[in-house]
Amino acid sequence: MLERVEAMTTEALMADIGQRARAAGRILATAPGEVKDRALRAMAAAVREAAPEILDGNARDVDAMKANGQTAAFLDRGTLTEERIEAIAAALEDIVALKDPVGDVIAAWERPNGLKIERVRTPLGVIGVIYESRPNVTADAGALCLKAGNAVVLRGGSDTIHSNRAIHASLQKGLAVAGLPEDAIQIVPVTDRAAVGEMLKGLNGNLDVIVPRGGRSLVERVQTEARVPVFAHLEGLVHIFVDKSADLDKAVAIVKNSKLRRTGICGALETLLVHKDIAGSHLPAILDALNQEGCEIRGDDGIRAFGPGILEATEEDWSTEYLDKILSAMIVPDLDTAIAHIAKYGSNHTDCIITEDQAAADRFQAEVDSAIVLHNASTQFADGGEFGMGAEIGIATGRMHARGPVGVEQLTSFKYKVHGTGQTRP
């Protein structure tokens, strides 16, 4: 492949990748579940066996990252270890354990004329994944797409190109073991931005959806420029509203867990809204729990009355996803104001109400237009694994096709099978 590449323009190369992916997708679409699972198990074995080569490739990447002066966090995301390679192999085996969604009968009914109609899951086709820094995405995304019968075109960041190539070689070995086409999982062999541009244009109709995995600027570029559907979220500006009927203990535990269990994930709490009627009874304990963990609070005047150390929140704070030990907080007069605040500043990702009043919970969950709306539970449950979907390729906040965690079922489409006995239409 690499020799071929050098003689081709990026445009021609990407067109070729698209055609190969479409052809492979047609074969995958009817591949039996046990064949796909055989490939996945062989991939896991190949990853374990190739651990030295993967570590070698990764060492080259890490050296280059260091030379480029990347941050410690970036280096951490890009670095592989024996343990992390074992985790990649184990994740491939976890995907084996998922149910094959292809062929699932989603709905079935019979018409008065005797026609039996079934709505049956089919693969989506060809999925493009554009990602940064984390080499494990090569295996995770490749395997999830395969499980759902889709071909995939992977375009990882240049920072981890050698790690990605080494992992990809193991995936190809797995495909070969199962007799599946090697073009089922392709990796873009060049690192120029023009290759991404070709993917955003849809590879001449040979790319059905794009999943960006990475920082805000990557997601923003993909959402703005893509001519094909995108499964993504730009940010998780997650709110909790502590209602006037909130249970104090639940409020303290849920707010603390939502903000601090892990601050860097998209389901982490960013803005706390507190009903004025229980600010006096509930806020001190909530603030105390956050303070103990060193969380900075930026509040409106109402919040600042509860502590001398609370910074003043600016307008910008209400639309900032900190992904850090910082929380913006506000006192609100009622449920309507909380819902309106979330409509104005939220990101349609995940929001939560804490209340013992079922009517308030019902209204909040109906009116807040987010992919995930929780009642009395931590926002950190916003995750495909926690939802019981198995692995996820990301979380989507759009309203089309996939919303919330994008697991193997969300990577499928469907068709109607109509079973007749000679019926004609009057």
Next chain:
Amino acid sequence: MLERVEAMTTEALMADIGQRARAAGRILATAPGEVKDRALRAMAAAVREAAPEILDGNARDVDAMKANGQTAAFLDRGTLTEERIEAIAAALEDIVALKDPVGDVIAAWERPNGLKIERVRTPLGVIGVIYESRPNVTADAGALCLKAGNAVVLRGGSDTIHSNRAIHASLQKGLAVAGLPEDAIQIVPVTDRAAVGEMLKGLNGNLDVIVPRGGRSLVERVQTEARVPVFAHLEGLVHIFVDKSADLDKAVAIVKNSKLRRTGICGALETLLVHKDIAGSHLPAILDALNQEGCEIRGDDGIRAFGPGILEATEEDWSTEYLDKILSAMIVPDLDTAIAHIAKYGSNHTDCIITEDQAAADRFQAEVDSAIVLHNASTQFADGGEFGMGAEIGIATGRMHARGPVGVEQLTSFKYKVHGTGQTRP
């Protein structure tokens, strides 16, 4: 509205329409089913009451169409009568009878930690409908979108602008009776192509999906230029494969009905593939049934051996949607060749196998990548009403979100409601 329009550029006008639609959509999203149904019933009454005004407007349109030298078929589609107006009103009442999809629990499950997760239908948001010549689309599309809790921006063809405006006025009356925002159903008050261009760009993020209703050139422009998702089919290049195990009587009845019941609809048969083993036994009766109705046959050499009057099919015939009393036909050696032909020339819309061999039917229905794949039934059943979905806004051949008939359920999205009792994530 019209006075305001004159002082605005098309861009500003359309941006304003988009903003109003989004605001109205937010209100519609939580409107109870009975309120939406009250509006629909009031619309039906208003359409009946306004029949004279609608006929007046239509007379102006018809005069202009005649002056522009439009074809008889075009004039027929654009002409309203008392009966057609009654049909529009009755169709509005049919939509009342459909189940409100919003709030439907599509799936529900409980996690080991006690979290109860529900996947609940929500409206999509704002839908744009771009259509030509048929004034009834104004009411049908407006009402279907409303039923699913969506705001809609209607852009009808300039040829029927006065008819559309008169019908739209009745829809607005119905919204007012139910206390719903008049911006829930807006009609673009200008007829320049730039307005369509603004819709294709997505009205600054205020349009979630576009549905084109009209001829091939309209659909092609929308599919090529739209920056938002499109629910559409470019054509219905429908195939029937008469397998070697086909029952003769079923084959004759289904082929005849599929081709000739109505030749102008997207589910009408266009290409017949006949297994070589039963050509001798089955083809004469099939051809005879078609000949009796004056259907022209264009065949390959194998087919032409069965009749002196059969024209020679050219390469172009295999990719032509006639929408007329013309059928292309070919002898194929086996099921694989039939499936490969459909993959090459088909339009992913509707295809059918006639066979008594269940294994052949299973393979055909699994491997043919079309929205609707039938076994032993007429392709003219490719219709939302015939599927039991009630009214449809069109048929989609894409793989994203909606596929096949697009009814009221397909005009929805979903959210996850998570019900907890204080759970935090370990």
